[in-house]
Amino acid sequence: MIASLLLSLRVTLAALAVVIPAGAALGWWLARARSGWRRTIVDALVVLPMVLPPSVLGYYLLVLFGRHGVVGRVLAEVFGVRLVFTAAGAALAAGVVAFPLMAKGAQAAFARVERELEEVARVHGLSPWRVFREVTLPLAAPGLAVAVTLAALRSLGEFGATLVFAGYAPGATDTAPLEIFMALQTGDDARAGRLVVALTALSVATTVTLGWWTGRETRRGTAP
Amino acid sequence: MTLVVDARATVQGFALRARFTAPPGITAIRGPSASGKTLALRLIAGLLRADAGSLRFDDEVWDAPPGAWRAPERRGVGYAPQHAALWPHRTVRAQLDVIAPGRALDGLEALGVGALMDRFPAGLSGGERQRVALARALLRGPRLLLLDEPWSALDREARTTAAQLVAREVRARGIVALLVTHDTEDVDAVAERVVRAKDGVLSEG
Numbered sequence: 001m002i003a004s005l006l007l008s009l010r011v012t013l014a015a016l017a018v019v020i021p022a023g024a025a026l027g028w029w030l031a032r033a034r035s036g037w038r039r040t041i042v043d044a045l046v047v048l049p050m051v052l053p054p055s056v057l058g059y060y061l062l063v064l065f066g067r068h069g070v071v072g073r074v075l076a077e078v079f080g081v082r083l084v085f086t087a088a089g090a091a092l093a094a095g096v097v098a099f100p101l102m103a104k105g106a107q108a109a110f111a112r113v114e115r116e117l118e119e120v121a122r123v124h125g126l127s128p129w130r131v132f133r134e135v136t137l138p139l140a141a142p143g144l145a146v147a148v149t150l151a152a153l154r155s156l157g158e159f160g161a162t163l164v165f166a167g168y169a170p171g172a173t174d175t176a177p178l179e180i181f182m183a184l185q186t187g188d189d190a191r192a193g194r195l196v197v198a199l200t201a202l203s204v205a206t207t208v209t210l211g212w213w214t215g216r217e218t219r220r221g222t223a224p
Numbered sequence: 225m226t227l228v229v230d231a232r233a234t235v236q237g238f239a240l241r242a243r244f245t246a247p248p249g250i251t252a253i254r255g256p257s258a259s260g261k262t263l264a265l266r267l268i269a270g271l272l273r274a275d276a277g278s279l280r281f282d283d284e285v286w287d288a289p290p291g292a293w294r295a296p297e298r299r300g301v302g303y304a305p306q307h308a309a310l311w312p313h314r315t316v317r318a319q320l321d322v323i324a325p326g327r328a329l330d331g332l333e334a335l336g337v338g339a340l341m342d343r344f345p346a347g348l349s350g351g352e353r354q355r356v357a358l359a360r361a362l363l364r365g366p367r368l369l370l371l372d373e374p375w376s377a378l379d380r381e382a383r384t385t386a387a388q389l390v391a392r393e394v395r396a397r398g399i400v401a402l403l404v405t406h407d408t409e410d411v412d413a414v415a416e417r418v419v420r421a422k423d424g425v426l427s428e429g
Contacts, residue, residue, distance in 0.1 A: 123303045124323040
């Protein structure tokens with residue numbers, strides 16, 4: 001049970017390492033880009049992994065990254081990397097489903113930062129990068145924290161796409177959610193129950209901590 | 225030090241045409257609301273780019289489409305926008321420190337900002353915010369000061385103090401100041417010249 005929880009954490013951290021910077025960057029672009037067909041299309045596409053059935057998503061991942069997939073074949077032949085039945089594959093599935101939450105959350109967080117506050121900083125001598133660091137980022141922080149938390153919990157709980165794409169491989173892809181399913185299939189209800197309690201506790205602890213932190217930020221006047 | 229503006233810009237269908245010269249001293253920009261006063265300040269600050277014409281300060285070209293453009297952070301401007309636009313996550317001290325680390329409020333004591341140093345903007349009155357915004361605009365020793373109705377929320381006495389302080393600083397440093405207002409009393413008190421704004425057209429006289 002501990003092994004599958006640790007694997008879940010590892011898979012989640014690996015997914016977040018890519019999802020947080022990439023999602024934040026795309027969210028920033030969506031919040032700041034001029035409206036036009038380009039932004040409209042990206043804005044619509046980014047939520048697809050969130051609205052598609054996980055099994056459909058897993059199928060697409062197989063078509064793309066599977067052993068005979070367009071990208072998968074190149075990865076296997078050139079780099080010797082295999083994703084199906086590996087933890088890396090589970091991380092890819094987790095990352096794909098978590099990405100929209102990060103990107104849309106970051107978009108909302110950045111959109112709430114008043115442009116005028118950034119402009120005044122720029123006029124008073126701060127370079128665009130320093131404006132981002134001193135003004136934009138701190139003001140978007142509470143919203144970004146929400147986005148990171150939702151993305152983390154979503155990838156921690158990822159089941160459908162992982163099962164379809166990465167498969168069930170003990171020691172490699174048997175994350176806690178897959179382990180719960182397998183335990184129930186084999187009649188080990190007690191094992192499933194323990195994992196359910198652990199995942200529930202982790203999720204509740206995270207959201208409560210987040211609520212406490214954003215509440216404190218709001219009281220301090222940091223969050224709009 | 226002289227600002228020479230002869231430029232056109234368009235924002236969401238609103239056409240701005242500004243043509244005036246501002247030598248050292250205070251030049252008031254007077255006109256009804258929605259006549260392009262704030263847009264003109266944004267153009268001069270570099271927050272809005274000209275479509276045509278040119279914007280010069282001394283021997284520097286700040287904006288001359290299609291080629292020349294000087295980034296806002298390199299123009300040496302002090303800007304107090306209409307509603308102060310203080311950074312909500314920073315104390316007054318931190319507002320000032322981030323743009324001019326370690327710089328003291330020398331000569332700006334009359335603004336009364338010293339007593340507000342550890343407060344966040346959310347805890348300030350409208351008048352206090354405007355005084356902090358004025359201090360922030362003056363702190364770095366700008367070459368050009370852009371003030372957008374900088375004392376609209378101040379009471380009469382504080383207004384006089386602030387206006388006198390701005391006039392004194394502008395004169396002592398020999399800098400150019402543009403003061404947007406629709407209160408003629410303010411204009412008469414401190415401005416040496418007037419630019420009129422009407423329907424997006426700004427011109428001298």
